[in-house]
Amino acid sequence: MDDPIERAVTAIRFDAEGLVPAIAQQHDTGEVLMMAWMNRDAVRVSLAEGRVCYWSRSRRKLWRKGETSGQVQWLRELRLDCDGDTVLLLVDQRGVACHTGRRNCFFRAWRNQEWAVIAEPQVPPETLYSDETLNGGPSPASEAGRAPATATAGTSAATEPQEPAPSSTDGWG
Amino acid sequence: MDDPIERAVTAIRFDAEGLVPAIAQQHDTGEVLMMAWMNRDAVRVSLAEGRVCYWSRSRRKLWRKGETSGQVQWLRELRLDCDGDTVLLLVDQRGVACHTGRRNCFFRAWRNQEWAVIAEPQVPPETLYSDETLNGGPSPASEAGRAPATATAGTSAATEPQEPAPSSTDGWG
Structure with missing residues (x-):
């Protein structure tokens, strides 16, 4: 096996569905940003391109973080x-x-026996997935009502923001 | 629903197997320590007792971190x-x-196109699971050869240290 990336992939134990959980941590502050899933190709792409690529379980396709929102995760190190x-x-x-x-x-914290929202949005979520940030101009009507722009802590259980529901045609992030 | 812990549990979306991935982070340094799984009862126990309890998928039982090793995780906050x-x-x-x-x-890092071990043990692993740390005295013969005491980065794929193999009779950690 001469390809070093294949050596990297070989060391990882993927589950029965070919996936591994991936925790994203900001390299300098230690902030845990999110958790998502990778398959073998997602690991390969991430190492080859130097930016994080996940596997969307619901859409069953690779998901380069930031491909629609611009909020790219540059990969500093994989552990x-x-x-x-x-x-x-x-x-x-x-x-x-x-x-x-x-x-x-991770902006919901269990404090004083209730869920508290401990962080506010830094940017309006609708700007992350506006027509301008999507590939290919105006979004189809089917996307007009998608959840993330209006999701709140209390209602988020119905959405899969990091992994769009099958009805969505674009990835988040 | 008057029990606040049940309100906490209700907000969590467990997967088809009734599990949720749980990332443990040291509260003050930001160090990501490990990832394991919780079921509803593990969340309940963790919140009620103030120490982290996981669900061992392989042993199919609750696993209070540190119950055999003494390396307890005190819970500061659940997010x-x-x-x-x-x-x-x-x-x-x-x-x-x-x-x-x-x-x-997470002591293996992909650097310079190979896996590098970037941290050394702070304590001999055999001291974590010695007879003295186990509940109930001398360990049975079946445990003498269990893997963790001799596992290394290169051979760890055969073990499930955070979730003991079904043949193990004691939990790790």
Whole structure:
């Protein structure tokens, strides 16, 4: 096996569906930004291109983070855990990681026996997925009502922002 | 629903197997320590007891981190991501999180086109799972050859340190 990227991939233990959970952490601050999934090709693309690519389970396709929103994750280092079944991505996050416009996705904290929203959006979420940021001009009517622009902490369970629902035609992030 | 812990649990989107991935991060340094899985009862126990309890997928039982090794994770805060299907545990890790004796499990880094071991054990792993740390005295013969005490980065794929293989009778950590 002469391809170094294949050697990287071989060390990772993908699950029965060919996936591995990937934690994205801002390399310099330590902030945990998000968690998503990678398949073998996503790892290959991430290492080859130097920007993070995930696998969208719902859309069943590669998802280069930032491909629609511009909020790219530059890959600084890929790490692997002791049993090889989780990867930690040290990244340099451009802009915000969360589709809600927040820097990271973990903005709900269990405090005083209730869920508290502990971070506010840094950018209006609608600007992340506006027509201008999508590939190919005006969005089709089917996208007009998609959830992320209006999702809140209380209603987010119905959406899969990091992995768009099959009815969505564009990726988030 | 008057029980606040049940309200916490209800907000979490568990997968088809009733599990949610849980990332453990040291609360003050930001170090990502490990990733494991929780079911509803693991969340309940963690919130009720203030120490992290996971679900061992291989043993199919609750696994209070540190129950055999003493390396307890005190829970400082539980956070939930935007789509509710990943939790972030801010913890105060007593000792080391990794069964190899390292502070965290992500000690392999892809650098210069090869996997580099970037952290050394802080404690000999065999001390984490010695007879003295196990509940109930001398370990049975079946445990004498279990993997973690001799696992290395290069051979760890055969072990499931954070979730012991079904043949193991004791949990790691």
